[in-house]
Every structure is written in structure tokens, then in C-alpha cells.
Amino acid sequence: MSPVPAYDPQAIEAKWQDRWARAHTNEPDLDRPRQPFYNLMMFPYPSAEGLHVGNMFAFTGADIYGRFKRLQGYDVFEPIGFDAFGIHSENYALAVGTHPAKLIPRNIDTFRRQLRRFGGMFDWRHELSTTDPRYYKWTQWIFLQLFHAGLAFRKKAAVNWCPKDMSVVANEQVINGYCERHPDTKVEQRFLEQWFFAITRYADRLLANLDRLDWSDSTRTLQRNWIGRSDGAELVFETPAGARVTAFTTRPDTVFGATYLVLAPEHPLVDEVTAEEQRRAVNAYRREVAAKDLVSRRVGDKTKTGVFLGSYARNPATGEAIPIWIADYVLMEYGSGAIMAVPAHDRRDYEFATSFRLPIRQVVRSDEPLPSVSPDGVLMNSGRFDGLPCREAHGAIVAWLHTRGLGAPKVQYRLHDWCISRQRFWGPPIPIIYCDRCGPVGVPVEDLPVVLPLIEDFRPDASGVSPLARHREWYYVRCPQCGGEGRRETDVSDTFLDSAWYHLRYPSTEFDDRPWDPQRTKTWLPVTSYIGGNEHAVLHLLYSRFITMVLQELGHVHFEEPFPKLRAHGLIIKDGAKMSKSRGNVVIPDAAIGTWGADTFRMYLMFLGPFQEGGDFREDGITGIRRFLDKVWPLAHHARDAGSQPLPLAVARKLHQTIRKVTADTEGLDFNTAIAAMMEYINLVRDEGGVVGPEAVEPLLVMLAPYAPHLAEELWAALGHGESIFGARWPGYDAQLAAAGDVEIVVQVNGKVRGRVTVSRGATEAHVLERALQDESVRKFADGNTVRKTIYVPDRLLNLVL
């Protein structure tokens, strides 16, 4: 036998990465694919620290899947890019005093180097960066599509203002009242003119479509809860003066127990229904609430406060006059900004009624102390509806009130419109020009992109105006409509707008005259498989879906759901905590790849635990993967010398069983068990003598190729193949052979294991029973008793019940 060369991962990995690049191995023909497969992973934000093991974990899993599909005969398009705009980059730039336009290219260089080194099957011809004017030109174009369709509008609204970022942040970026990026900084309430996208108009479609998407359940649930549909009714409470107060409730069945009304302090009807003698107290309370920030109002002190307006409204069910109050526990932005208070059956109303000594009337029978909130009860004190179960009463009472014009069914969503304005500068300028005569005017398409000017002083200030306003030549501009004096919008758009459409751009990056090429889009989209983390379950994924729906309606794309198949991977944590710079537990994979090689590291990440669950990163155990590859290495080299030879039956059977399992597991992203199966195969081959022909090794190499692509290529070449292993086909298996062989059947007596018999697969119950009764220990337990019943599970188990 010829000597086996040493396995030197660094050398062979560099060699194959170079060959792939030169041979364009990873670049499918985008115009004439036979079987297109768009394999997408969530593009990274190129941070200054570099790609960490969390990113690499996600990319490795997605890359394995893409390579697997490639071996199954698909033309796999696996693009990568950089989500490089946004407040993170800007804040980092501010901290180090270097302009992000200088920092970002450096960071991208680092990421690009890391992404090449780990061996991703990326098509680098189609790399993109959201900060490239060639890209954000079309981000702005999308804004204009929404603007012209009436889906982008300005609204003065209470917004979340982060005093550290000195910018508005989206509801999604507020965690428990604190800024997502600055966990020690409370977000304040400010009233500003902002651009919003009317995503709430799509709430029902976004929700309903979830049922027919092939997505991880975890992601679907997160999105469903975020949209937050509530089915209820709007009920009308009339005042003697003729004002009609509408209250949204999910429990119209309890309307007989509504003993007072509460309006949000900002409710437009407050002035009208306030009695003169209460006006001073009411105004004082409203000022007090307005001075509070969103934090203390929403999550801070939840002690109930409020003021009686001095007036009354009629309960539409009982006809009684009930007092009207304002209180800050009622929020203007949800429902109608007014509630009917049913203190007997709502915790908050109960608390409020107790502290202000308001009447409490029980209308649902319950054994529990009040407030009893369960919707599974029977009505009482509800006139003709007494005795009706709540769930039936719900519809019956709404129908009854409806006939009298005092109520109607209503569906309410928790989802808010998407505020996209950011008072910062590191983003695509919102392409709007304000004209005193014409109002806000969209920048004409031929003037796009509105290039982000490279200002020297990019620090934000507390004015709430973007630093871009200081750039005079940029700021003052002619109105495209009337030619008069105009001023540019100085806010930039939310980063999530950049990432809401990147999947549309990838196949069309070479076109500058269109956002995406219609033919390419028809060929490659929607995305065949999308793999990413649940940290984007509600932001990125919801916004992408919304933008795609709009584009579909406007005739720009032919589908309304961009990601028909999505799988969420787990999170890699370190020492029990999420990796973050502030915790100082970020692990950069470069050192480990340097020590072990990319192949070992890739497989190790996948062997750490289930891909869809994630796990705690630690390096002990990586030697197990390396030992495995060290066993594959000589086996393949010896196979060439051994030459073609029939496989021993045990090896053949195990091979086909392994193919069956690795195929199913890789398809299901169960990479850890697929790797275990390949290890078992190698262990068996070694137990059987250790020298086998190419018949036993080549299928293994193909299965291994997605996991350890460089090593697989090297060994494939060593076996005499001139072409890349990724031109090979995924092996099939012989189901008969995989299933054949002897099986060990467990013999139980009264459910306890008492013996085992080995029979050939598919043996009859009678035969197994006969064999079982010969077993000494079975007899010990069974003898002298009559077997009342036997339970036989073919090929698995026989249970004798005495």
C-alpha cells in the first residue's frame, strides 16, 4: 500500500477554496437553471468584532443544506451580503470617532475573509451591501411605491424617543420601556411628525397567510402573538347631550356589569363630555399624564389613577346612567381609546373600582372571588340573557345591541403601523422633498438615489432633527413638482426597510436600471428555503412579508409571500448567556478554525446539539470530530489501493442504513444525528477489518461533502475523480437491504424485560413465542402461570401478560 499523506486541513482548505473560486463552482447559471433552488440565510450586520460563532453556526447549517440540495441535483443559488446601515454602525462610529463610511468597508472585508474561510458555497458575484447607492436607490424606490400608493403617510404621534440614540425607535426596539440598544436608558414619549407604513391594513392577511406557510411553529407563534388579533365588539355609550362614546371590548357578554366608562386622557371627546365643575381637575390630570414618558405610563408604577369627568353615559344594555372617567391605564392607541369598565370581571377595572369606590356588579356566576375573568361561565344579573353561557351570550348580546344601533362586532389588532423615520444619518435618506406649495413630494425616480452626503460632523443632537439638515447644499433643493423652493426630508429610513427586500435584489445585482429583473425574479423567487434566527421572527420577517404583499399588489412581483419555507435555528450561547460585546463572551471562530480547520469546526458546531435548538458553546469535544475525520482520511486513501471489491454484507447493510438516515436527517436539519450516523458507519467499517474498496467510501464522501466540503473534495480527488465532488449525485439506498438482517426482539413478562431473542426480520409471532419460551430467564418468570395474553410488535418486542 502506498503511504497515506498527512491530513493538513489548512493546506487543503486553502487549495479547494481557491479552486472553487477559479472554476466558478459556486456560481449557478441564473438565466438557465434546470432546477433552481434559492438557498437564503439571513445576511449579517458587519460588526467591528467580526463574524462570531453564532453567525457561523447559522451559516454552516444553511450551507450544509444548500450543498445537500446541490448534490441532489439542484442549481443552488446561495448568495450573501451585508446589512450595513443602521444605528449600531452609527453608534460604533461615534464611539471610535471614525465615519461609518470608512469603518463599514473594513468590517465587510473582515467578514468576507471569514466567510470564505469557513467554506460557504457563496456566489460572490451577487454579494450586496445595503449601504451601496446601487442598492439603496431601490430601497428609496420602494418607499416611493408605498408613498404613491397611499401606504406611507406622515402622522404626528407619540413615539418612542431614545435620549442616547437621540432618535425615534420603533415599538419593536423598545424592551420593557428601555431602549433595545441601551438597556439602562428609558425611552421617552415625544410627539413628532413621522413617516409610517400602513402595515396594520395588512394585519388580517399577514395573520391568515401564516396558516399556509411552511414555517417553524415557534416563528409562526411569535408572529401570531405580535399581530395579536382580538375578536370582540364596539359598543356605544350615549350621553344625555348626544355624544356617542365607542368602547372596544372582547367581553360584550359582560356589558350588564359595565358600571362606568373610562376614556384615555388624550381621547378627543374628553373636552366635550367634561362637566364645568370638573374641568380644572381633568385638565390638571391630563397635563400630568402628558408629562409622563411612555415608560412610567406603561410599565412603571401601575397604581391606578384617574379623574371623574362629572358626566354620565347610558349603558346600552341596562339603560342606566354610568359615570365617565379618564385614566391613564386606558391607552389611546389601542381599540377606540375608551373602555367599558366591568370591575367584577376584569382585574384592572376591579382595582380601579376598588380604589375609587365605584360599583361592582357580578354578571357571571363563579365560585372564585371577584374579579373572575374566565370566559367559561354562565350569565346572571343580565336580564333576558341570564343563564346563557358566556360564549353564547357574546354573539347574542352583540346582535341584540346591533339591532338598536348600539354595537357591532369588531376585530382589533395589537400590531401598530410601522414607524420608519429615524433622526439619524446612517441610512438611506427618505426620498421626499417638502414644498410650501405642494406639500411632501416624492423624489422622481430619475433623480434616485438620493445620495447620502458624507458630512464631517455626523453627531446627532437633541433637537430631534437629523444631522443631515446641517448640510445646506444638500438640504435646499427645487421642488420637483412646481420648481419652487423645497427642502429635503432629513430623516433616514429604518434599517428594517433595507433588509425587507434584499432577497429580491440578490439574483439581480448586476442590473442598475431596475430593482430586480422580472425574468430572474420569475426564475428564482420566492425563496426556496430560508434559514435564520427567531430574533427576527417579528421584525424582519413581518416587514418583509408586508413589503412583498404591497409589491405584489402593485404588480412588481408575482407572489405575496417571499419565504414559503422557513426554518428557525437555535441560538448559540456562551456560559448560559447570549453572546454580546457588553458581556464580553463573544467567541470569534478564527482561532479555532486556525487550530482545527474549517471542516472540523463546521462539523463540531453542528454536533454541539440540535440545530433548531442551539446550545452552549464550549470547545471540549471538538477532538471527537477531528478523530472522526482522521479515520475517514486513511480509509479513503486505502480504498484506492484496495480497488473495487464486493462489500461484506454487514458493511453493505450499514451503508444503506446510513444513507437512509443521513438523507432524512440532513433534509430535516438534524445535523447532529446525521453526523452520529456517519460515525457509526466508520466505526463498523473499522470493526469489519478497516480496508474496503471505493464502493464503501465514495457514498460516504458524498454524504460528508456538505459537512466537510474541503476534505470531501480532497479525498474524492484522491480516489481518482477529476471533477468536483459537488458534481456528483447524492447516493440512493436499497430499502430492502437497509431493512434486512437479524433483529433482536425483547421479551417482556408483564411489561418487564426478561429476555432477548434474535430472529430474522419479519418473523412471525408464533415463532418468536416459541423461541422466547426456550429462554431460561423468561421461563423463570413465566413458568407455572398461564399466559393470558401476548402483545407482539413485529421486529421489536413480545410481551407475555400473565
Next chain:
RNA sequence: GCCCGGGUGGCGAAAUCGGUAGACGCAUGGCACUUAAAAUGCCAAGGGAGGCAACUCCCAUGCAGGUUCGAGUCCUGCCCCGGGCACCA
């Protein structure tokens, strides 16, 4: 408070349908090779009890019950950990 996950050896974890709990791997111990160490190979190994031993028995999947011939898996009630939402009417 509500909605999702999850809890299995010293550790990471396996276990279509309810059917041999602990595959695969790490760490550990012993042996071989070696002047020695590393590497490698072979063997052992959930806990407990009995036995010189091969072996035998009992207990074990967060806790307490239940259904079943049989429960890690199904049902009921709890405890703990992770994530999401939260004065959302």
C-alpha cells in the same frame, strides 16, 4: 399575568407510532505500544444491592398522581430554566 420551548449519566446529547432508556461523542479509569510523554488502539463504565466470577435482582428520563400489557413519549396538578408579549380592554 398570558403564550411558546425545554428539564434524560460527570458533560453535550439520542430515542418516527407509546415498545430494549442513554445511540453518537467528550471527559474518566484500566491495558497495549513507548525509555517517557503525546498520539493511536483495545477494554470498562447510569445508580444501588448480592456474588470469586460469568451473572442476578432492585431503582432510574424535574416532582406527585393517572391511563395502559407497557410511559422519556399520552392525560391531570405542581416545581424549575430559557424565550416572547404585557395596564392591549
